[in-house]
Amino acid sequence: MGRGEELSEFQRGTIVGCHMCKKSTREISVLLDLPRSTVSSVIQKWKNGGITTALPRSGRPQKLKEEDRQVLEKVVLENRLPSVEAIATEFQTASGVIVSTKTVRRELKEMGFRGRVSSYNKTEVPGGKKAVKRPAVSIQDEAKVDVSRLDLRVGRVVSALQLPDTDSLYVLQVDAGEASCRTVVSELGKHTTVDQMQNRTVVLLCNLQPAMIRGVLSQAQIMCAKSPDKVELLDPPSGALPGDKVVFQAFPGEADEELKPKQKVWEQVQADLRTDDQCVATYKGAAFEVSNKGVCRVQTMSNAEIK
16 A cells, blocks of 8 residues: 555454454455455454554654654644644744644644634733743633543444354444444443344544554444443434434533543543433533434433443
8 A cells, every 4th residue: 555545543443343253355355445455464464463554654753752742732822823724834933843733733732722823912921031821711721621632423233243252242344433343342242142232323532542452452432321221222212323422501612532541531531410300311410412303212221330
């Protein structure tokens, strides 16, 4: 494949997941619209050492060095630039480092810039030196932890297979309104059958850090109401389509690109996810809602935690 067509980590994990579920190279090639040689190469690499990740290659850096992050912060705080694209251009001029706009946007989020970057100011400190200061509102935004930071979407299970040599693990291919399906490994075998999962509409948490489970890269989580002896999947409202966002009227905001495990955002938010008396999924009383289509709910489990 050409450089511009290099497989993503998601695609590699999907190939391995399909292989473990006894799909042939030809079937995987047709399912994922990839050349057979590419599918065979990924499977062989995995067989040889359990590796699916692409080797490092030259090109634009995916993550900035600390000294470059300091230059980026200075560019943001000392210039009232209108967009991330303008910031990226100015940063490249100041540092000599060639990076993509996507990398700059990710670095800014990790550095705590969540609002309009043009609203950050410069201040003077004793001695005549210039120092930078972030407005109090931005500090509050950075510390804010609520359900708006979760990327929750409607998904449709395209295929479901039981992971070999397991009693309860399913490997699912889920359409979340993206260019290709997400691979999801889920422990649902004790609560639902493979046939019941086929074409099932679900609520999907899409910005947890991907995790390797039994050699398969799982790239999302299916949301369920749970008790010690029972599990029910959250049902999106009738008419909801793959990719539709799940929103909360009382908690507007932009979801993180990826939840960082060290920040424990998911753990803090999950503590307040429950179904109400009417079996509607809620966060602190605000319903899981798909705009103009309705709310998400479970069949029978009221006042149950959601995970």
